Amino acid sequence: MLEQLLKEERVILDLKSKDKESVLEELLEPLNLPEERKKLVLEALKKRESIGSTGIGKGIAIPHTRSVVLDDVYLVVGRSKEGVDFQALDGKPVHLFFLLCAPPQDPGTRYLITLGMIANIARKIIKSDEYMKIQDKREFIDYLLRMEKEE
Amino acid sequence: MDPILEILIALGDIDAMIRDAESPEYKELGLTEDEDPIEKLKKLREECASKLPPNILKRYEKLKKKYGRGIAPVVGGICTNCFIHLPTSLVTRPDKNKKLETCPNCGIYVYWTK
Numbered sequence: 042m043l044e045q046l047l048k049e050e051r052v053i054l055d056l057k058s059k060d061k062e063s064v065l066e067e068l069l070e071p072l073n074l075p076e077e078r079k080k081l082v083l084e085a086l087k088k089r090e091s092i093g094s095t096g097i098g099k100g101i102a103i104p105h106t107r108s109v110v111l112d113d114v115y116l117v118v119g120r121s122k123e124g125v126d127f128q129a130l131d132g133k134p135v136h137l138f139f140l141l142c143a144p145p146q147d148p149g150t151r152y153l154i155t156l157g158m159i160a161n162i163a164r165k166i167i168k169s170d171e172y173m174k175i176q177d178k179r180e181f182i183d184y185l186l187r188m189e190k191e192e
Numbered sequence: 193m194d195p196i197l198e199i200l201i202a203l204g205d206i207d208a209m210i211r212d213a214e215s216p217e218y219k220e221l222g223l224t225e226d227e228d229p230i231e232k233l234k235k236l237r238e239e240c241a242s243k244l245p246p247n248i249l250k251r252y253e254k255l256k257k258k259y260g261r262g263i264a265p266v267v268g269g270i271c272t273n274c275f276i277h278l279p280t281s282l283v284t285r286p287d288k289n290k291k292l293e294t295c296p297n298c299g300i301y302v303y304w305t306k
Binding site: 092095103152154 | 211212217233236259272305
């Protein structure tokens with residue numbers, strides 16, 4: 042399932058944004074949504090963040106939302122070398138983002154299952170800083186898939 | 193876009209977030225530090241719902257009671273609530289989302305994704 046969602050064009054290895062709102066916007070860019078829909082998804086993401094940051098700590102955030110304006114489940118992975126102030130739970134800058142968004146209803150509840158997979162990967166990759174060193178998008182995807190399978 | 197449609201979309205998104213937040217699968221993930229995110233979401237919902245004309249809100253709530261949601265995207269000409277292919281006359285119209293519309297089959301408010 043994760044393999045189907047992880048696409049090279051939805052991996053950003055060098056995020057430019059420095060703050061919460063602009064990084065969410067930058068992470069939405071690869072979806073190529075029309076401006077009107079992009080704005081509505083951004084609003085939904087901000088609403089979700091307003092009830093508690095999805096910056097789970099140790100440099101990782103999993104911003105996620107459902108939105109009526111989406112027609113599929115989308116995953117975008119972004120890495121920031123300098124880190125972003127995302128009001129994470131531990132107060133530290135976030136270096137790795139997994140943005141997941143989906144329509145309100147999705148067959149097979151891919152959204153919640155994928156959220157679980159990402160949370161699981163996140164717990165594994167915080168053990169080293171390997172994810173900060175990878176220079177190639179394909180390698181980055183392979184690394185994440187390897188981490189998913191690792192016990 | 194129709195301004196009422198925009199509020200209905202926001203309301204639909206919040207309702208979907210509440211549904212997730214209430215599900216055991218989501219709670220298990222522990223993605224929020226807050227002890228009661230549902231209360232915060234319900235407050236957001238109230239604020240959003242208060243911007244709607246009473247008749248629209250009443251209809252939305254009625255639909256939500258019946259189908260679990262009050263608004264659904266139309267994808268590829270198909271209403272994702274009742275899975276009926278909408279008439280070509282509607283699908284090909286250039287002013288989609290410019291006015292508030294409902295599915296002619298199930299009556300749910302619709303948002304055209306394309």
